[in-house]
Amino acid sequence: MARLNPRPNLWRWAVLAFAAVYFLVPLAASVIFTVDVPGQGVTFDAYGQILGADGFLTGLILSLELAAATIAVVLLLMVPAMVALRLGAPRLGPVIEVICSLPLVVPPIAFVAGISTVLKWGPEYLSRTPLFQTFVAIQNPDFPVVLVLAYVVMALPFVHRSLDAGLRAMDVRTLVEAARSCGASPVQALVTAVLPNLRGALLNASFLTLALVLGEFTVSHLLGFQPFAVWIYSVGGSQAQLSVAVSVLSLLVTWALLLALAGLGGRTRTAAKG
Amino acid sequence: MNDMTLEKAATVEFRGLRREFGPTVALDGLDLDVRPGELVALLGPSGCGKTTALRMLAGFEHPDSGEVLVDGQDVTEVPAHRRDAGMVFQSYSLFPHLSAVDNVAFGLRMRKVRTAERRARAAELLDLVGLGDKGERFPHQLSGGQQQRVAVARALINHPKVLLLDEPLGALDLKLRRQMQLELKRIQTEVGITFVHVTHDQEEAMTMADTVAVMNGGRVEQLGSPSDLYENPRTTFVANFLGTSNLIEAEVDTRSGDGIVLKAGGGKLLLPEARCSAPTTTGGKVLVGVRPEKISLTHADAAGDIPAGRNRITGKIAATSFIGVSTQYVVDSAVCPEFEVYVQNIDRDAKLAPGAEVVLHWNPAHTFGLHADQSLLAGTTGSAGVGTVDDEAAV
Numbered sequence: 273m274a275r276l277n278p279r280p281n282l283w284r285w286a287v288l289a290f291a292a293v294y295f296l297v298p299l300a301a302s303v304i305f306t307v308d309v310p311g312q313g314v315t316f317d318a319y320g321q322i323l324g325a326d327g328f329l330t331g332l333i334l335s336l337e338l339a340a341a342t343i344a345v346v347l348l349l350m351v352p353a354m355v356a357l358r359l360g361a362p363r364l365g366p367v368i369e370v371i372c373s374l375p376l377v378v379p380p381i382a383f384v385a386g387i388s389t390v391l392k393w394g395p396e397y398l399s400r401t402p403l404f405q406t407f408v409a410i411q412n413p414d415f416p417v418v419l420v421l422a423y424v425v426m427a428l429p430f431v432h433r434s435l436d437a438g439l440r441a442m443d444v445r446t447l448v449e450a451a452r453s454c455g456a457s458p459v460q461a462l463v464t465a466v467l468p469n470l471r472g473a474l475l476n477a478s479f480l481t482l483a484l485v486l487g488e489f490t491v492s493h494l495l496g497f498q499p500f501a502v503w504i505y506s507v508g509g510s511q512a513q514l515s516v517a518v519s520v521l522s523l524l525v526t527w528a529l530l531l532a533l534a535g536l537g538g539r540t541r542t543a544a545k546g
Numbered sequence: 547m548n549d550m551t552l553e554k555a556a557t558v559e560f561r562g563l564r565r566e567f568g569p570t571v572a573l574d575g576l577d578l579d580v581r582p583g584e585l586v587a588l589l590g591p592s593g594c595g596k597t598t599a600l601r602m603l604a605g606f607e608h609p610d611s612g613e614v615l616v617d618g619q620d621v622t623e624v625p626a627h628r629r630d631a632g633m634v635f636q637s638y639s640l641f642p643h644l645s646a647v648d649n650v651a652f653g654l655r656m657r658k659v660r661t662a663e664r665r666a667r668a669a670e671l672l673d674l675v676g677l678g679d680k681g682e683r684f685p686h687q688l689s690g691g692q693q694q695r696v697a698v699a700r701a702l703i704n705h706p707k708v709l710l711l712d713e714p715l716g717a718l719d720l721k722l723r724r725q726m727q728l729e730l731k732r733i734q735t736e737v738g739i740t741f742v743h744v745t746h747d748q749e750e751a752m753t754m755a756d757t758v759a760v761m762n763g764g765r766v767e768q769l770g771s772p773s774d775l776y777e778n779p780r781t782t783f784v785a786n787f788l789g790t791s792n793l794i795e796a797e798v799d800t801r802s803g804d805g806i807v808l809k810a811g812g813g814k815l816l817l818p819e820a821r822c823s824a825p826t827t828t829g830g831k832v833l834v835g836v837r838p839e840k841i842s843l844t845h846a847d848a849a850g851d852i853p854a855g856r857n858r859i860t861g862k863i864a865a866t867s868f869i870g871v872s873t874q875y876v877v878d879s880a881v882c883p884e885f886e887v888y889v890q891n892i893d894r895d896a897k898l899a900p901g902a903e904v905v906l907h908w909n910p911a912h913t914f915g916l917h918a919d920q921s922l923l924a925g926t927t928g929s930a931g932v933g934t935v936d937d938e939a940a941v
C-alpha cells in the first residue's frame with residue numbers, strides 16, 4: 273500500500289488538472305472576450321446590452337414556465353406509476369425501463385419530425401372540430417403546451433433513473449403496508465410514507481429536467497417557438513461578443529437555478545427534522 | 547396505560563382460508579380460532595403459509611376462498627386501513643424520515659389528532675416499550691431491538707383489536723431475541739389485547755404463547771398449549787418439529803386395562819390408550835414415541851436394578867456429547883437405529899461410554915402413539931418443506 277499510494281495521488285491531480293484546463297480555459301477565455309474590448313479596457317457593456325435586449329426576459333420566463341410545467345407533469349405521471357409498478361408488478365420493471373430509455377436513442381430531429389407531422393394532420397374541413405382546436409391551442413406561442421409534452425417524453429429516461437434509484441434504496445412495500453396498518457389510505461400512505469423518503473430522487477429528477485428544458489434547442493427551434501436557448505441562438509448570430517456573453521450568462525443562470533433548487537431541498541430537509 | 551387495559555379484547559377466526567400463488571398452494575383450507583386476549587403463535591417451517599395467513603388478517607392479501615372474522619364480524623372485504631389491526635413486520639419498517647416519537651404518533655396523525663396530544667400519547671407508549679428517553683432519535687440511530695420496540699409502540703397507538711407480529715425478532719441475535727420475547731409477553735399482558743405472533747422458532751413459540759398453532763403445508767396441524775403439544779403430539783410432524791422425538795414402529799398385540807401392549811422388535815412396550823391418536827385394532831401398526839429426556843439409561847450389567855413395569859429397550863451407545871447441563875447419548879437398538887437420550891448431569895456414570903451395552907427404560911405413561919401411515923421424518927430439519935432462515939427473510 274505504502275508503495276502504491278503516491279502514484280494514484282499523482283494521477284488524481286493530473287486528471288483534475290486536465291479536466292480543469294478542459295473546462296475552465298474556454299470558460300475563462302469566453303469571459304475575457306466578453307469584458308475586454310480592445311482599446312477600451314474592461315467593460316461590462318455586452319452584459320448590459322443582453323439584459324436590456326429584446327426577448328431576453330420573455331425567453332427566460334418562457335423557459336422557466338416550460339421547465340416548471342414539465343417537472344410537474346413528469347413527476348405526477350412517473351411517481352405514482354413507479355410506486356405502483358414496484359408494489360404490483362415488479363417483474364414489469366425492466367420493460368418499463370427500456371420504454372423510458374427510448375427517448376435517448378431517438379434523435380431529437382426524428383422526434384420533432386414526428387411531432388410536426390402529427391400537428392399537420394388537421395385538414396381544413398376539420399377546422400371547427402375540437403381536435404383541430406386542441407392542436408391550435410397546444411401551439412399557442414405564449415405557452416406552447418406541445419413543448420411540455422415533448423419535454424416530458426425527453427425527460428423520461430432521467431426521471432425514471434432517479435426515481436428507480438430512490439425507490440431501490442427503500443422497502444416500498446413494507447413502508448406502504450406499515451402506513452396502511454396504521455390507518456393510512458393508499459394515497460395517504462404514498463404521500464406520508466413514501467414521498468418524504470423520495471426527496472433526494474425527486475430533487476434529482478427535477479434538476480435534470482430543469483437543465484434539459486433550459487438547454488433544449490432542436491425541438492423548440494424547429495417547431496418555431498422562442499424559449500431561452502433559441503433566443504440565445506438568434507441574438508448570437510448578429511454580434512460575436514454579445515453571443516458569447518449570452519452563453520456565459522446562460523451558464524450562470526442555469527447554475528444559479530440548480531443551486532437555488534438544491535438550497536430549497538436542503539432547507540425543507542432541515543425544516544422536516546426540526 | 548390503564549386506558550389500554552380497558553380495551554375489550556377480540557376474537558379472531560380463520561374459516562377455510564385458501565390461497566394459491568400460481569402453482570404454489572400457500573394456504574390449504576386454514577381453520578383457526580383465537581380466544582380474546584390470547585397470545586397465539588403460528589409456528590411452522592418456512593413456506594408453510596404463516597405470513598400469508600397473517601397478511602390476510604391484516605388485509606394485505608385476499609383469500610381465494612374462505613373468510614376472516616374479527617370479533618365475530620367478517621372483515622374479508624374490509625380494506626387494510628380500516629381493520630383495526632396493528633402490525634409489526636420482520637424487516638425494519640419504521641419510517642426513516644420520522645423520529646421515534648413521530649413514528650409512534652403516525653397512526654394518530656392519520657386520525658387527525660392534534661400534534662401536542664398525539665406526541666403526548668406517543669411518549670406514553672414509548673414508555674411502555676422502555677424507550678421513553680429515545681423519542682427524538684431517528685430510526686438509523688436506534689439498534690435493531692429498539693427499532694422493533696418502536697414498531698410495536700407504533701402498531702399499538704390506535705388501540706387495535708389485535709396485534710399481528712410477523713417474525714418480529716427474526717433479525718435479532720439470540721440473546722436479544724430471548725430478552726425481547728419476555729418483553730413482548732410483558733407488553734401483551736399489560737395491554738391485554740389479542741396477539742397473533744408468527745414464528746418458525748419453536749422455542750420462541752413455547753416461551754411466549756398461550757396457544758400454539760403448528761402449521762404445515764398451509765393448514766393447522768395441531769392446536770394447543772405449549773405443554774400439551776409437547777407432551778401429546780398427534781402427528782409425527784408435530785412430534786419432530788416441537789423438540790425431538792424417538793419414534794418406533796410397533797404392532798398392536800393385546801390390551802391390558804386402559805393400556806395397549808405393543809410388539810416392537812423382540813420386546814413389549816406399554817402405551818396408555820388415552821395417549822394414542824391411532825386406531826388400536828390387534829395386529830394394526832402404530833408409531834410409538836417417547837421424548838429423549840423421559841428416558842433413563844442403565845448399563846446392561848445393572849439391568850436387574852430397573853424397577854418392574856417400565857418400558858425397556860436394549861441397545862448399544864453409539865455416541866455421546868456433553869453439553870453442560872446434560873449429556874446427550876445416541877443409542878443404536880434393534881427397534882430404532884438412532885435413539886436419542888438426554889440425561890441430566892447429576893451423577894455421571896463413567897461406564898456409559900460409546901460401545902457400552904445399555905438398557906433404555908421409561909415410565910409407560912410418557913409414551914405416545916401416532917398413526918403409522920406418516921413419514922417418520924416429517925418435521926425434522928432437512929426434510930422437505932423446511933427451509934432456512936434466509937428463505938424466510940426473502941419472502
Ligand SMILES: Nc1ncnc2c1ncn2[C@@H]1O[C@H](COP(=O)(O)OP(=O)(O)O)[C@@H](O)[C@H]1O
Nearest residue numbers: 567570572591592593594595596597598599941
Ligand atoms: N406474493 C407471492 N407470490 C408468489 N408466491 C408467494 C407469494 N407469497 C407467498 N408465496 C408462496 O406461498 C408459500 C407460503 O408463503 P408464506 O406465507 O410467506 O410462508 P411462511 O411465512 O410460512 O414462510 C411459499 O411457498 C411462498 O413462496
Ligand SMILES: [Mg+2]
Nearest residue numbers: 596597938941
Ligand atoms: Mg414468513
